[in-house]
Amino acid sequence: MRRLILFTILSFLFTFPLCAQDVTVIGQPDKINPGRTPLLKGTITDSESGKPISGATVYVEKLQRGTSSDSSGHYELRLPVGRHTIRFQFVGYENLQREILIYSDGSLNIKMQSRLFDMDEVVVEAEGEDYNVLGSVTGIENLDISEIEDLPTVLGEVDVVNTLKLLPGVNTVGEGSTGFNVRGGRPDQNLVMLEGAPLYNASHVLGLFSVFNPDVVDQFSLYKGHIPPKYGGRLSSVLNVSTKEESIEEFKLRGGIGIAASRLSAELPFNGNKSSLLLAGRASYSDWILSLVKDQDIKNSSAFFYDSNASLNHRINDNNRVSLLLYRSHDRFRYADRFGYSWSNQIYKNNWNSLLTHNLASEFSAMYGVYSSSNFEPSGLEAFKLYNGIRYFQFKEHLVYNFNEAHTFDFGLEWDTRIGKPERLEPYNAESGIDSEQIEKERSRELSVYAGDEYKINDWLQVNGGIRYTVYHHFGPDQVFNYEPNTPKSVTTITDTTRYGNRETIATYSGLEPRVSARFQLSPSSSFKMSYNRTQQYIHQITNATSPTPAAIWQVSTPHIEPQKADMFSVGYFQNFKDNTWETSLELYYKQIENLVEYEDFAELHLNDHLETDLLSGDGEAYGAELYIKKRVGDWTGWLSYAYTRTFVKVASNDPELTINSGEKFPSNLDQPHNLTLVAKRKLGEKSAFSLNLTYSTGRPITTIESNYEHRGTSIPAFSERNKYRIPDYIRLDISFTIAENIWKNRTVDPNRPITDSMSISFYNLLSRDNAFSVFYTRSGRRTYPRAHKLSVLGAVIPSVTYNISF
Known part of the structure; x- marks a missing residue:
């Protein structure tokens, strides 16, 4: 453990960069998901009162893509991985422009300063939900926790792994079995990770629950076809929560x-x-x-x-x-x-x-x-x-x-x-x-x-x-x-x-x-x-039982x-x-x-x-x-x-x-x-x-x-x-x-x-x-x-x- 702490401290010291301060990083590079366009979300509020601004325009001119904030000031916009210039506009407020570099889902909250001025017309075009068609990889499943919160569960607990078993190519030998099987693979052939950290048993109560608390989970991705090169060590699939x-x-x-x-x-x-x-x-x-x-x-x-x-x-x-x-x-x-x-x-x-x-x-x-x-x-x-x-x-x-x-x-x-x-x-x-x-x-x-x-x-x-x-x-x-x-x-x-x-x-x-x-x-x-x-x-997981x-x-x-x-x-x-x-x-x-x-x-x-x-x-x-x-x-x-x-x-x-x-x-x-x-x-x-x-x-x-x-x-x-x-x-x-x-x-x-x-x-x-x-x-x-x-x-x-x- 001491070696881990020492190595971490030294690595942090040697990798500390001297960077420009005008670009906001959204998400993390290790969470880039080839089968999913990152989601940028946030809240737009008045800089003085803190009240939400409804109807503010969020627009990326280069992509001709945008959206607007709802009654609570919340907005959501999907943008491809990379660097973008986002413009925030609303009648009676200063125009605001932010440079971002987005890798994965993340948030960007905006505080706008009031001012009277004329605003040019902005045409907002929403992006179609066609990532399954446009994505470049096979055999990938992406779900947000919000998509599974209303599904029936054992004893009322929203569960990541048990939801995966409802998707094609994922199954189990039955209740009481730990792990899951992907495309005929064995449970030990799945790399299961929490924020990139491997878990060697992701089950509670012999598989009736998983170890992922639904109040903490944001989204999860299962790679069962193409597995990106950054993941290794397993044959059948990668699950990253x-x-x-x-x-x-x-x-x-x-x-x-x-x-x-x-x-x-x-x-x-x-x-x-x-x-x-x-x-x-x-x-x-x-x-x-x-x-x-x-x-x-x-x-x-x-x-x-x-x-x-x-x-x-x-x-x-x-x-x-x-x-x-x-x-x-x-x-x-x-x-x-x-x-x-x-x-x-x-x-x-x-x-x-x-x-x-x-x-x-x-x-x-x-x-x-x-x-x-x-x-x-x-x-x-x-x-x-x-x-x-x-x-x-x-x-x-x-x-x-x-x-x-x-x-x-x-x-x-x-x-x-x-x-x-x-x-x-x-x-x-x-x-x-x-x-x-x-x-x-x-x-x-x-x-x-x-x-x-x-x-x-x-x-x-x-x-x-x-x-x-x-x-x-x-x-x-x-x-x-x-x-x-x-x-x-x-x-x-x-x-x-x-x-x-x-x-x-x-x-x-x-x-x-x-x-x-x-x-x-x-x-x-x-x-x-x-x-x-x-x-x-x-x-290898060594067991002579049907399910480990x-x-x-x-x-x-x-x-x-x-x-x-x-x-x-x-x-x-x-x-x-x-x-x-x-x-x-x-x-x-x-x-x-x-x-x-x-x-x-x-x-x-x-x-x-x-x-x-x-x-x-x-x-x-x-x-x-x-x-x-x-x-x-x-x-x-x-x-x-x-x-x-x-x-x-x-x-x-x-x-x-x-x-x-x-x-x-x-x-x-x-x-x-x-x-x-x-x-x-x-x-x-x-x-x-x-x-x-x-x-x-x-x-x-x-x-x-x-x-x-x-x-x-x-x-x-x-x-x-x-x-x-x-x-x-x-x-x-x-x-x-x-x-x-x-x-x-x-x-x-x-x-x-x-x-x-x-x-x-x-x-x-x-x-x-x-x-x-x-x-x-x-x-x-x-x-x-x-x-x-x-x-x-x-x-x-x-x-x-x-x-x-x-x-």
Whole structure:
């Protein structure tokens, strides 16, 4: 930690620029989103009275684009990345002109000085909402938190990750599973970030909630096709969640009270409107709900979580800003006296954003993160606690150079160090008869350099491409077992052991990752896009469960566990109708994967210092089609998505011990061919709404018992080929009502700031379907045949009520 602080301070000192003070930087270079035009918003007020100015003109003459402020003085205008001159005008006030350099969504508040003068006519042209057609990348999903606030949710909590599962190509194996799957990929193949800081578990309560507090989230972007070169280390997707930019002018407070959890956040400006502090917290109290269930095991169970956010921002001047982000979350889940899990996340991140010249911007970030987890069995002679986890250091310098509004070049370098926490077994209590045990875990470091270029060549062709190169080292202290050549790795084939000292390099991998995406404009409302991406992943989540548990092992690549590699091709057709009221798209993709981690039967994964003896290496294949129809405006809004997704694994070798399914490819655990989602929202008055979600997906594959035979009085099951059968299909209907008539309309904290509130009532799994999570077998004795049982996590309708308030 001391090294992190020292490195951060030194880097800040060496990168402090001497810049002109006449350009205002909006957003951050690291948040440039190729699939989304940045949104500039703000409030226009009278410089003396502070009252909002309604009808003020906001205009960019070069682009012939503008808007006007509403009754509260608020305005919004989308502008391409780059430098712009904005003119603010209103009758009776001085004309005001501001130079900005915009990278991503941000705010610019304006105070106008009154004066009587004549104003030339200004024609305002609003920009059409056609970014899905005009964007240059494939497979990108962008959502604002405001778009999902009215959707039905589990226990009333607005949730980023659960909303993603309603989009084409994103799904999960069911309630009770952590993470999500993108285009047939595994959960560990998704890079999930909070403000650019990686999270190794983004789930609360085994996936029923995510770790992102909705009061803090501004927007989120999911890259599932083309992944920009600035992101690396995962094969399937990148999810970056951006937090709200706290106000530097006024105090704000918001929160919500639900039947299972409550939350509160505050924005505190200080230091003469140069600094601001955001504090937010959320905690659950759901045990009382479990106590109402008739099942005695559930009644004796417990589930608890909390998360907290703190963000400090300081503007040194218009061209320099520093920030500090602190995040922490913790979960504890216990199922009766049988088993339980505990896990936590910690993030510490420093940022320095600088405008080095009029068209070159820099963002330096230094971060430290820790993921800790444990699983436990609290009763019996073998009651235990098993701990593991991982921590990381990351430093990144990201630079963006704007040639003009049609051409943006970005480049940078990134340094990552990962240190596995020791795997430690301890007795749960004094009555436990087990002995303590511990094994050390591996360490790694990565150095990556990258460059990307987004260039609008002409009116019909725009290209977004680049390259990333990474050098990876597995380093000591560690010991590596050597095995007999041309034989399966096992304890009996170990020949000797090589020991490595502190920081000594053990294994090295490297590789180029070219990435390119192009958009061909077919008409003002339609386009064709295509992309190719190569990605590499040097860390693996080791679990023999269908869905990773919080205690799954994060394992870095070693001499015996090679990095995963993927090549993905995507094409898509995008068409908007009726002045962008309707958005439609059809995308096709094909992905090949090398070095997938598979497992031998009855693999021992925990406390195994020769883990490679229980692992197998395979190849993967995924392909599919995604149809997306979205209605953006009107009394009814929402979307319909359908995805046909296939994903297969092949583990073949000349040695039968290293082969699965006789060397033939088989459906992966995540192969769910058909996924259909309908999301609909109906306005009820000015702010109230009714919403529904309807979800259908094919049951996932399982390996079942096909027959039984008896041997010396014992029934022996004969299993099918790997993943030959499927569990029942998944169907779920959710509805919600949001009532926002503002019962506090006659009360205010400030005359210009009324209290606003809303009430959300939702019903999750309205059809009360007993959807299967898995199928397992039990038998009562040696001579009886195993009987199949269906495991369901949520088999009943889950009602919830949440009250939200802000001022």
